Amino acid sequence: MASGIKDKVAILGMGCAKFGERWDKDAGELMLEAFDEALLDAGIETSQIDAAWLGVAYDVANLGSSGIPMSFALRLPNVGVTKVENYCASGTESLRGAVYAVASGAADIALAMGVEKLKDTGYGGLPTRTLGTNLDMIGVEGSGPGNFAQLASAYRNVHGVGKGDLKRAMAHVSVKSHANGLKNPKAHLRSAIDIDQVLNAPMIAEPLGLYDCCGVSDGAACAIVTTPEIARSLGKRDLVTIKALQIATSNGWEQQHAGGWNGSYFHTTRIAATKAYKEAGITDPREQIGLTEVHDCFSITELVTMEDLFLSGEGEAWRDVLDGVFDADGKVPCQIDGGLKCFGHPIGASGLRMLYENYLQLLGRAGDRQRKTPPSLALSHNLGGQPSENVSAVAIVGLADA
Amino acid sequence: MTTGILSFGAYVPRKRLQRSAIYAANAWFAAGLKGLAKGERAIGDWDEDTITMAVEAARDALVGIDRSAVTGVSLASTTFPFADRQNAGIVKEALVLQDESGTMDVGGSLRAATTALIQALRSSAAGAGMQLCVASDMRKSRSASEAELLNGDAAAAIVVGEGNVVARFVGSHSVSADFVDHYRASGQAFDYGWESRWIRDVGYHGILVDALQSGLVAMGVKADQVDRLIIPITVRGVAASVGRKAGFRDEAIVDTMSSNVGDSGAAHPLLLLASVLEAGAAGQKILLVGFGQGVDMILLETTDALGKLAPRVGVKGALARRAEDTNYMRWLAHRGLLDIERGLRAEVDLRQPLTALWRQRKAVFGLVGGRCTHTGTVQFPKSDVSVNPNDHARFTQEDYPLADRRARIVTYTADALAYSPAPPTYYGLVDFDGGGRMKIEFADVEEQDVEVGREVAMMFRIHAIDEQRKFKRYFWKAAPVVSGA
Numbered sequence: 001m002a003s004g005i006k007d008k009v010a011i012l013g014m015g016c017a018k019f020g021e022r023w024d025k026d027a028g029e030l031m032l033e034a035f036d037e038a039l040l041d042a043g044i045e046t047s048q049i050d051a052a053w054l055g056v057a058y059d060v061a062n063l064g065s066s067g068i069p070m071s072f073a074l075r076l077p078n079v080g081v082t083k084v085e086n087y088c089a090s091g092t093e094s095l096r097g098a099v100y101a102v103a104s105g106a107a108d109i110a111l112a113m114g115v116e117k118l119k120d121t122g123y124g125g126l127p128t129r130t131l132g133t134n135l136d137m138i139g140v141e142g143s144g145p146g147n148f149a150q151l152a153s154a155y156r157n158v159h160g161v162g163k164g165d166l167k168r169a170m171a172h173v174s175v176k177s178h179a180n181g182l183k184n185p186k187a188h189l190r191s192a193i194d195i196d197q198v199l200n201a202p203m204i205a206e207p208l209g210l211y212d213c214c215g216v217s218d219g220a221a222c223a224i225v226t227t228p229e230i231a232r233s234l235g236k237r238d239l240v241t242i243k244a245l246q247i248a249t250s251n252g253w254e255q256q257h258a259g260g261w262n263g264s265y266f267h268t269t270r271i272a273a274t275k276a277y278k279e280a281g282i283t284d285p286r287e288q289i290g291l292t293e294v295h296d297c298f299s300i301t302e303l304v305t306m307e308d309l310f311l312s313g314e315g316e317a318w319r320d321v322l323d324g325v326f327d328a329d330g331k332v333p334c335q336i337d338g339g340l341k342c343f344g345h346p347i348g349a350s351g352l353r354m355l356y357e358n359y360l361q362l363l364g365r366a367g368d369r370q371r372k373t374p375p376s377l378a379l380s381h382n383l384g385g386q387p388s389e390n391v392s393a394v395a396i397v398g399l400a401d402a
Numbered sequence: 403m404t405t406g407i408l409s410f411g412a413y414v415p416r417k418r419l420q421r422s423a424i425y426a427a428n429a430w431f432a433a434g435l436k437g438l439a440k441g442e443r444a445i446g447d448w449d450e451d452t453i454t455m456a457v458e459a460a461r462d463a464l465v466g467i468d469r470s471a472v473t474g475v476s477l478a479s480t481t482f483p484f485a486d487r488q489n490a491g492i493v494k495e496a497l498v499l500q501d502e503s504g505t506m507d508v509g510g511s512l513r514a515a516t517t518a519l520i521q522a523l524r525s526s527a528a529g530a531g532m533q534l535c536v537a538s539d540m541r542k543s544r545s546a547s548e549a550e551l552l553n554g555d556a557a558a559a560i561v562v563g564e565g566n567v568v569a570r571f572v573g574s575h576s577v578s579a580d581f582v583d584h585y586r587a588s589g590q591a592f593d594y595g596w597e598s599r600w601i602r603d604v605g606y607h608g609i610l611v612d613a614l615q616s617g618l619v620a621m622g623v624k625a626d627q628v629d630r631l632i633i634p635i636t637v638r639g640v641a642a643s644v645g646r647k648a649g650f651r652d653e654a655i656v657d658t659m660s661s662n663v664g665d666s667g668a669a670h671p672l673l674l675l676a677s678v679l680e681a682g683a684a685g686q687k688i689l690l691v692g693f694g695q696g697v698d699m700i701l702l703e704t705t706d707a708l709g710k711l712a713p714r715v716g717v718k719g720a721l722a723r724r725a726e727d728t729n730y731m732r733w734l735a736h737r738g739l740l741d742i743e744r745g746l747r748a749e750v751d752l753r754q755p756l757t758a759l760w761r762q763r764k765a766v767f768g769l770v771g772g773r774c775t776h777t778g779t780v781q782f783p784k785s786d787v788s789v790n791p792n793d794h795a796r797f798t799q800e801d802y803p804l805a806d807r808r809a810r811i812v813t814y815t816a817d818a819l820a821y822s823p824a825p826p827t828y829y830g831l832v833d834f835d836g837g838g839r840m841k842i843e844f845a846d847v848e849e850q851d852v853e854v855g856r857e858v859a860m861m862f863r864i865h866a867i868d869e870q871r872k873f874k875r876y877f878w879k880a881a882p883v884v885s886g887a
Contacts (some may be wrong), residue, residue: 121746125819128750133758137766137865138783138877140829140843146817150830154813157854205826206816255831256781256789258839263813263831387813388831388841 004279007400008103009242010231012224013042016356019219019343020188027063027117028073030220035074042224043234046074050107052081055094055114057347058127062117070113087384090114091351092393098225099242108230115220116346124216145205145213147386148298152207154263155304159315167207169318170299171198174211174341176327177296181338183369188217188344212299217344221352228400239400240362244279247393248272255388268392269308276394285310289332290375291361293354295383296339305381336369351382351393358397376402405527406567410676411462413455413557414663414720416846418442421551423728428546438551443664446540446555448736448823449845449864452479453489455557456538457496457862463559466712469497473531474504476522478515478668479539482507483874493536495767496862498803514668516692520700522562523571532563539667542591542737549593552636554664558672568711569679569688569702575617578696579609606640607647613697614648621701625649629686630678634670635693636660662721677717684708723884736823747821754873769860769878771838772799780837805860809834809880814852832858832880845879857883
């Protein structure tokens with residue numbers, strides 16, 4: 001395995017727009033909102049950016065093709081701007097481009113931006129679109145909730161968990177995230193909910209009810225990255241560096257090979273997590289990771305992801321969830337910012353929004369929701385696709401000396 | 403060599419709409435329909451049409467038959483989804499019959515199926531090889547019409563050939579007369595019909611009885627020698643009165659399935675023939691009649707082989723696979739007769755690239771996957787590089803049809819968010835017995851039918867409809883296997 005990029009790249013500054021139904025702004029303006037915060041945080045000018053990546057998933061209600069719309073919106077200095085799309089992992093994919101550019105020495109300072117303008121579709125949920133020429137003929141045009149709900153049927157079967165028990169654990173995931181989101185001024189949904197509300201909500205895709213699903217919103221988030229040396233030369237003292245960044249992509253085994261994958265977990269997340277822990281030198285994630293932001297598009301996704309990140313044993317996450325292990329005051333808080341559940345999921349922005357929270361928490365800048373003992377290592381997990389075919393990204397960041 | 407019928411099959415959609423529900427919705431306007439508001443009629447689901455029903459009936463008929471022996475396919479109907487694109491050709495692709503097959507659509511009359519069957523019997527006798535005759539109809543009708551109550555959706559298939567026949571072809575006779583009891587102009591959705599009393603007196607008791615009498619003479623058989631008389635006219639009492647008037651024995655008159663299926667149009671003669679054959683014994687003379695701008699008659703005599711035919715769903719099995727339905731509004735919406743608000747999600751506009759359909763025709767129409775000749779790994783779709791994680795062998799796959807293999811549910815959901823004409827959409831991952839896995843939509847499914855490990859069988863269905871370009875996409879769906887059916 002390659003030696004990796006641990007501590008080769010530092011975060012110079014980050015920004016995150018207010019997420020929500022941003023009827024007032026289009027995608028370009030949302031990007032600028034995040035970008036201006038990041039510039040201020042980084043203490044640099046736009047002209048100092050050497051290269052930029054843009055993560056955005058849907059052309060349907062968005063910017064259109066290429067990196068040009070971002071170059072226009074931010075008036076970037078005619079540098080290379082690359083648009084990337086990797087389903088819901090597009091945000092972390094954008095970060096990967098910027099981080100690799102800095103780690104390779106090709107750029108001193110690079111920008112990773114993620115944005116999505118979903119509320120121009122006219123309806124809730126994600127836009128419907130083609131699956132691609134062949135899959136339009138032989139695939140299933142399911143919704144996000146429908147695709148992810150299948151985890152629950154398989155998880156119950158594989159681990160012998162009762163319908164009621166699993167539904168209650170899933171409900172706890174959402175109740176916890178809403179409690180966290182309440183404290184976050186940038187979150188879209190800021191309201192506390194209780195278990196009964198979750199259990200009694202209308203069914204979206206069996207067994208996912210309304211509150212088992214994340215919101216849909218507009219948003220943007222970005223990171224400006226550089227080398228630790230340049231960061232220090234620019235006057236930064238408390239440095240947050242990239243400890244690991246891994247992406248794993250399905251090759252069809254889960255979806256096409258009979259008798260293999262059992263449908264109850266993310267094959268790719270286990271691979272990406274294993275590689276990321278190795279890259280970061282983490283041997284006992286449950287003890288060493290102080291904080292996680294995971295891809296809680298649906299409550300069941302977060303639940304099984306705790307196992308795939310090796311924070312819970314196989315078949316045990318539902319109990320850990322109910323025991324409060326991942327609550328804000330638990331052993332390994334998950335979604336301390338409210339998660340996708342409360343931010344909503346503007347596809348391209350989510351991966352960088354997760355990183356933004358980890359960055360703030362590491363630096364002790366998270367305000368009311370600051371974890372009492374600031375973590376030294378934090379993990380973000382950004383997943384695109386569906387359980388049977390997906391892109392799973394794991395990014396671990398930490399204090400430079402951690 | 404003896405020419406005749408080698409096999410038969412049937413398909414009746416699972417939903418049976420209660421005629422009382424149709425009447426209840428329309429009684430305010432057409433109270434006079436009350437007399438017809440008894441029993442039930444078969445209705446196709448939103449994803450069924452003439453072609454999908456034809457494929458299912460043909461699959462049933464081909465049980466125990468070597469498909470490579472079929473040299474011709476005909477599809478009889480008055481409701482072809484395509485006016486210029488051979489509908490029988492789609493059936494042939496779905497059945498994965500050999501490309502060296504003659505295919506033809508036969509339409510234009512409720513007599514289409516009997517005419518096609520006569521031609522198949524004659525050509526087979528002349529050495530043309532095994533012929534598959536499929537008939538299928540799904541006729542639309544106006545709300546509050548008699549047709550709405552009388553019609554039904556169904557399909558049937560008959561395999562004709564030489565050798566070990568279950569019914570020997572004795573003879574046939576045809577009469578043509580442009581007697582317009584009803585008609586449907588090209589491009590129109592509904593029939594226009596004339597007074598039923600005139601049709602009964604002049605059509606059934608006149609033209610049909612005369613034809614039967616002259617046909618018996620021509621075929622050299624006497625009316626009282628016929629054991630089963632199939633007159634596919636579901637109007638109450640007509641089959642019996644025609645039979646009696648023409649001199650046939652009362653016990654020979656075959657029930658027309660008016661109470662539990664309805665008049666399945668061009669498919670009805672073959673559906674009734676299938677029902678007679680599956681209940682028949684050796685040595686019976688069967689006279690099959692087709693009526694529509696004339697009369698077709700086919701005389702058959704069953705053989706000992708009938709009792710040895712491989713088990714099949716047949717009419718009995720299709721009738722047993724039944725779901726009572728009282729939702730008249732849903733049926734109207736599914737037939738395009740009710741303009742419901744489908745929401746913005748339904749607006750997605752996907753055209754079918756015809757180039758890609760041609761490349762993928764075996765996977766799309768035939769559910770043909772691939773089997774690696776090195777490792778035996780089965781997969782869908784077939785690909786150049788194997789999905790087997792231990793051996794990504796390249797260019798080693800042979801065709802591997804999956805449509806007739808059973809599968810088991812690995813994961814499932816009921817999706818209420820994705821647009822569907824019949825929400826929620828059930829789908830999930832299934833593993834085929836013998837290998838192969840795919841994500842697939844479920845059909846004919848209720849909440850209690852889905853669980854991990856449940857057995858499913860593949861069915862040919864409409865995958866999506868391009869409303870803008872009037873193109874239908876077909877593909878396969880997984881239907882729960884109901885024990886005993």
